[in-house]
Amino acid sequence: MHKTYIKIWGARGALATPGRGTVGVGGNTSCLEVRCGRDLVILDAGTGIEPLGQHLERQGQPIRATILFSHFHLDHTVGLPFFRPLRNKKNHIVLAGPKLTMGSFRQAITFPFRPPSFPVTLATFPARMQYRTISLRPFQIGRIRVVPFLLHHPGGSFGYRLNFPHGRSIVYATDNEPKSAAHARKLTRWMAGADLLIHDGQYTPKEYASRKGWGHSPYPFPIETAAAAGVPRVLLCHHSPSHNDRAMKKFLREAQRYIRWHDLKVRCELAVEGQSIRI
Ligand SMILES: [Zn+2]
Ligand SMILES: [Zn+2]
Numbered sequence: 318m319h320k321t322y323i324k325i326w327g328a329r330g331a332l333a334t335p336g337r338g339t340v341g342v343g344g345n346t347s348c349l350e351v352r353c354g355r356d357l358v359i360l361d362a363g364t365g366i367e368p369l370g371q372h373l374e375r376q377g378q379p380i381r382a383t384i385l386f387s388h389f390h391l392d393h394t395v396g397l398p399f400f401r402p403l404r405n406k407k408n409h410i411v412l413a414g415p416k417l418t419m420g421s422f423r424q425a426i427t428f429p430f431r432p433p434s435f436p437v438t439l440a441t442f443p444a445r446m447q448y449r450t451i452s453l454r455p456f457q458i459g460r461i462r463v464v465p466f467l468l469h470h471p472g473g474s475f476g477y478r479l480n481f482p483h484g485r486s487i488v489y490a491t492d493n494e495p496k497s498a499a500h501a502r503k504l505t506r507w508m509a510g511a512d513l514l515i516h517d518g519q520y521t522p523k524e525y526a527s528r529k530g531w532g533h534s535p536y537p538f539p540i541e542t543a544a545a546a547g548v549p550r551v552l553l554c555h556h557s558p559s560h561n562d563r564a565m566k567k568f569l570r571e572a573q574r575y576i577r578w579h580d581l582k583v584r585c586e587l588a589v590e591g592q593s594i595r596i
Contacts, residue, residue: 321481321596323513324350327365328588330492330519330533330555331392338561343590346392347491347555349515353481356459357382360477360489362397365590370401379407383458385451386414387491388474389425398430398439406443413449413458415465417473423448451475466507469496470532478507485596486510488548491517491555494531495538501545508546512596514539515588518553521571536572536585544581554588 327333327345334344346363359366362384373380380402387393402408416422426448431438439446455464462480467473468490476490488508493516495501508514516539520528525535536553543551553572560568565587572585 321353321483321485322593323352323487323515323596324369324593325365325552325554325588325590326350326369327361327363327396328552328554328556328590329363329392330517330557332558333364333392334558338563341562341589342556342565342587345590346395347387348396349489351461351479351487353459353461355381356461358458358461358463358479359384361385361387361393361491362395362400363392364396364399366396367399367401370399370403374401374405379409380405381409383411383413383449385458385463385477386412386426387468387476387489388415388417388470388472389428390472390492391429394426394429397426398435398437398442403439403442403444403446406445408444409447410444411447411449413451415451415473415475417475421448422450464507466490466504468493469500470494471530474532476504476507478511481596485512487513487515487596489515490539491515492532493517494529494534501538501542504542505546508542508548511546511548513550513552513594514543514546514548515552515554516542517555518551518572519555519557521568524557536568537575540572540576540581540583540585541579544583549582550584550586552586552588552594556587 327348345365348365349360519533
């Protein structure tokens with residue numbers, strides 16, 4: 318029996334956006350829980366990792382988890398020192414991510430969390446912590462096979478395809494912007510046949526026209542890439558902080574119209590905080 322699911326704890330891009338206008342889709346930044354039996358992978362440590370930490374702590378068991386980072390922009394890392402399981406020495410947390418800068422992965426992830434920008438360093442937390450540098454070679458987290466891919470984003474970002482032992486797979490690709498036909502073809506091959514794509518879809522095409530080079534995608538890009546790769550379901554994520562729930566509803570209707578108009582065989586939804594999906 319494989320109990321495999323994902324749960325979204327944060328899907329906002331750039332900046333946490335709390336308030337009455339965003340309670341529907343949620344205001345926390347990128348954080349996804351992936352469970353496959355006993356294996357726990359957390360994709361990115363945006364502000365959504367704080368409520369996830371509370372949830373894990375309430376279960377009262379020692380925690381073994383890998384936090385896998387796409388890149389080091391603050392909306393994907395800022396929640397890390399607020400992840401409560403780091404405060405318990407019985408827990409074992411692996412921090413894994415790419416080397417995208419001059420220094421090591423460890424230097425990049427620990428850099429913001431020290432005085433004067435943060436009161437303490439990560440080394441002061443009692444949990445057992447390990448640092449693991451990811452290259453573009455596939456690797457294993459427990460029974461999950463992880464296939465990394467380089468995305469197009471200022472400073473770089475890694476996307477991850479997670480292949481589960483029961484034959485299903487998901488792709489997490491944020492932050493990413495269309496680059497070239499050749500890169501789009503490589504992306505398509507990398508995600509071919511996956512069951513679910515969770516992809517940056519921050520802008521409408523109209524918004525994107527004035528935001529090229531900012532590192533994010535207009536919704537047609539993930540939709541078309543998924544259709545070309547035979548992925549039946551897309552969750553758009555990295556929602557713009559300037560889109561409240563009303564704007565997001567309109568955004569989704571527009572994306573769905575695009576699918577109908579182009580007769581694409583894809584189901585498109587918004588990644589919504591609190592949502593679980595059985596894989
Ligand atoms: Zn981001
Ligand atoms: Zn980024």
